[in-house]
Ligand SMILES: [Mg+2]
């Protein structure tokens with residue numbers, strides 16, 4: 001069956017970017033952008049499934065426990081979902097770069113998990129309407145690894161001044177999630 005899916009990075013897309021090498025460790029540090037609720041609601045109403053795909057090495061570094069990360073996740077979902085569910089899944093890789101975990105972006109392991117769960121063969125991603133929205137080139141590479149259309153938002157890690165040094169180019173660039181979503185909503189289903 002034809003599926004519409006948006007994969008979303010968390011830090012810098014849904015909430016304010018904590019800074020390079022920094023992590024969101026406490027609820028007080030999780031500042032959701034004001035447009036997130038409406039933007040995600042619009043996607044949901046347009047029939048998109050929404051999955052958050054996030055690297056959180058803070059867990060393997062021992063800065064928070066996996067239980068605290070789950071707590072933080074429920075807190076986040078409470079802030080962005082009203083009465084009805086909005087996010088279809090939140091997937092984390094808690095490992096560090098040197099662990100070479102296949103689930104850590106830029107590796108596409110977590111997207112693969114979602115596709116598997118939805119019964120979409122990797123070779124058929126183009127028969128569906130799929131997007132990845134992220135604020136870092138790792139997100140872009142993760143999407144590119146599976147041929148998924150990707151959108152870089154400038155509300156987090158990256159900025160246009162660094163563009164000449166980028167080792168990959170995103171399909172689209174917008175200033176934030178709200179603009180990215182407005183663009184996605186103009187895209188025709190195949
Ligand atoms: Mg990010």
Ligand SMILES: [Zn+2]
Pocket residue numbers: 092093094095101102103104
């Ligand atoms: Zn991992």
